[in-house]
Amino acid sequence: MPTTMHEELGVFIVEQVTEWRSSLKLSNDPTIRDVAQTIKGSGSADIRFPFARGAGDLKSPDGSFRHKNCERRPRCVYPTLVIEIAWSQEMKYLQDKAEAYIRRSKGQIRTVVGVLMRKMYQAELRNEKRLYNAYVAGDVDDDDASYSSDDKNETGEASILVWRAISRRNGTTGAVCVQNEVRNLLRFYKCSLC
Numbered sequence: 042m043p044t045t046m047h048e049e050l051g052v053f054i055v056e057q058v059t060e061w062r063s064s065l066k067l068s069n070d071p072t073i074r075d076v077a078q079t080i081k082g083s084g085s086a087d088i089r090f091p092f093a094r095g096a097g098d099l100k101s102p103d104g105s106f107r108h109k110n111c112e113r114r115p116r117c118v119y120p121t122l123v124i125e126i127a128w129s130q131e132m133k134y135l136q137d138k139a140e141a142y143i144r145r146s147k148g149q150i151r152t153v154v155g156v157l158m159r160k161m162y163q164a165e166l167r168n169e170k171r172l173y174n175a176y177v178a179g180d181v182d183d184d185d186a187s188y189s190s191d192d193k194n195e196t197g198e199a200s201i202l203v204w205r206a207i208s209r210r211n212g213t214t215g216a217v218c219v220q221n222e223v224r225n226l227l228r229f230y231k232c233s234l235c
Contacts, residue, residue, distance in 0.1 A: 051103040079108045090145040119149040139204040140216040148206040148214035160197030
């Protein structure tokens with residue numbers, strides 16, 4: 042089940058991409074401007090990957106973008122950019138999911154942006170445990186205490202990762218991680234809301 046933080050961060054990232062797209066639409070370069078006009082968000086619409094036999098594989102990204110003109114082409118059925126947020130999952134889960142998106146779409150999904158929030162999740166668990174123990178011990182006054190004003194709260198870091206599709210010499214498609222940036226995402230997220 043997605044948490045509030047997971048969903049709010051997903052909306053935040055989609056808003057940032059949308060703002061970036063809007064700025065590209067104002068570009069002086071007509072090529073950039075024209076391409077920006079074709080980009081549209083497709084939210085968390087399901088992506089179905091067929092199998093040769095049996096039921097297909099269904100994935101629901103946290104966000105995705107595609108090109109309007111691409112829908113008219115029979116070989117272009119997938120979004121070109123997918124966003125995935127991993128709250129409590131390990132890095133391997135996010136990596137496997139990104140690689141599956143790219144490989145299963147045969148490279149039509151060109152880019153996967155992943156946000157790994159496991160350290161933030163672990164910090165939240167420690168905060169909750171500490172506050173629960175303080176409450177049970179009677180060290181917390183219900184009238185004065187608030188989670189947001191607790192100066193002992195920990196915040197974990199998040200990693201922003203980007204995978205891109207690559208074509209191999211043998212004709213297969215693979216994924217390569219081109220960015221792995223660690224940030225205090227919570228501080229960045231809160232500052233952008235001001």
